[in-house]
Amino acid sequence: MPTDQLDPIATAKRRKRRRRLSTVVSYAILTLGALVVLFPIYMGVVDSLLTPVQIGSTPPYFFPPTPQFHAYADAFSQGHLGHYIVNSVIQTLEIVVGSVITAVLAAYAFATFSFPLKRTLWTIVLATLLIPFEVTIVTNYKTIQSLHLLGTMWALTIPFMVSAVGIFLLRQAFLGVAVEMREAAVLDGCGPMRYLWRVALPLVRPQIAAFVVIATLGAWNQYLWPLLLTSNDESHRTLQIGLKTLNAGTFQSLGVVLAGAVIAAVPMLVLMVVFNKQLVRSLTGGAVK
């Protein structure tokens, strides 16, 4: 047997070298993955700052020689992006607030109380996760129509104010709260709603934050439903729909279209950076009991 295998210092050094190599390889792969993801976004920003001829040039420009910032101003002035952004913000806020409230209440009930048909109802909630929204789009449209909500912002938001994902995520979070906490609260005279508000909610705040991020991403990027609902209602069109009107079909306007796309992506990029931890937590939530 070689002597260095018996030498603990040599073994530790070898392990350290292996760990370092493993770290370097991991980071190299992660860096490569990040580049693959970020490169198209970077090129979108670069293209939005190029002239039409530069956009179509080969080899492509990887940096704008003389940035054409006017495309961003044009996106706002020609495309009325300011109006669409306001609509998107209102729509997103309504959906997020509404879906958080309903998810908290439903998840709390499923996690805490016993009631008839609880298992059946829970199965139904989970089953809705398997149904794409597009399948229910006609029924939802007819419902909104019969409620005379067409032409209002509520039409864009009501169908999304209940989220099975949110209920699932928060139920798991409430189940993680020790039963003893509730028993102690009840002994101290706490009612169910007071317990929810004072004890349970503060404990599941991280999961709520994670759900807020997911709901915001979903609401902001909606396309099909707002497109359909605002067919007769230009005043409530959202940013994603407004971007389509920038699609001028001319090369001269390609920079404006790309500028619009960058503008639409910025709020979500900021959200991703700021709430990165919450988003990761939401994706791994429930993985470990």
Added chain:
Amino acid sequence: MKPMNVIKSIAGTAVLASSAVVVSAASSLPASAASVNAAACATSALTNASGKVHITFYEATAGANLTEIQKLVTAFNNSQNKVVVQDINQPGGYVATWNAYTLSGGNGANVIMDDMFNTQAHVDSQLTLPIADCIAATGFKTSDYLPKTIVQQTIGGQVQALPYSMSAPVLYYNKQAFAAAHLAPLSMTKPITIAQMVADAKALKNAGYSDGMSLKNDPWWLQIWNGMANQYFVNNQNGRAGRATAATFNNASSLSLLTQLQTMTKGGYAKEFSATGTGLAAYDNLFDISSNKSGMSIDTSAALGTIAGYLPMFKNVTLGVAPLPQISASDKGGVQPGGNALSISSKNTTAENAASWAFIQYLESAENLATWDAATGYVPITTAEAKTSTISKLWSKHPEYKVAYTAVSTGTANNATVGPDLGNFNQVSTDIGNALAHLLTDNAATPSSVIANAQSAATADIQSYNASIN
């Protein structure tokens, strides 16, 4: 299929299902023409209306086209005091516009601009009024329209929608590339054959243009090439002598065409491009020309304004435009028109019908058509429009704008040359687009099996659609 396409497909199917609900007796179609009901569009209803009649107009234009249509709507509103048109632009394109209109039960709009090839769906839905009613009510003459456009919009013996914007595919090429490959400039009136196009692509490749030709996999062209060869694309005379029940494009002409197209991609002197690209990807075939990789491409004439404004920015490009090549030199069908047509809602009151028709007539006056086409790149649709000073000046200065007009004007207007009449046209087009993409990217694919499979898929979709509306 891409995930987004799957979602669109699901959504489209859902909307189709909803539209099927409103269909009752539209199944056995047309040939025996329903009688024209001129009273439905009586102009007296507009004259007698108290106050102004407000109507809504759905259109799916974008950019410069949107600006122009808005100008025309404003001009119409200012030109008279009986009708007020509200233009509501639909950013989702024709399919989304029709879906929105269908979901509204025909109440969303009074006038709708839609794809020329979607008119059978209008008839099946019973949500649009046969425009023949208004034509009869006012004695409007359609004899001045290019015959193919009227034959194309005639279903059940009645003109269902009035053709508005017309385009046709043309061959765009770089004259400098042709010169470098020792090829003569192409004629602007006489189409070359596909065989000649293949030879030219090969010459371009040999001259250093590495891709030879940029070839989009557009399903529209297969149906046009069939029409040029006087072949029916679907049975029952392209669905115009009775409802189509099967696709029939698996014929010698298609086989010859696909074999030659695949020869180009296999030999490396044509590069395949997606016909469904959006944003920058929609222009990849043109970027291929501007970057000196290819010397020619086929694209719609509706893009001529865009292309003519862009490609010449590059010093290495001198734009040339030629008619769409044909499979055989003996093909006499000419090119079939594409574009859009204007329909009127069947849910209108008589006054709204008359107001809608007044608006359509305004848009379709020779001068206004000329203004629209000159601003957008579409092709004149009536001979009167073609004779206006606006179009004369345009053609005199830019003769390439006349190429598509000449190509559509050429050949007989009959059920074969005007293309298929299908209620689920988009679905069938998707089948063909998928087949073309497969053929042009997989060298192991054989043209005979690709065309046979595409025909089977299209037939299954046609039969499924027919069953749904029954």
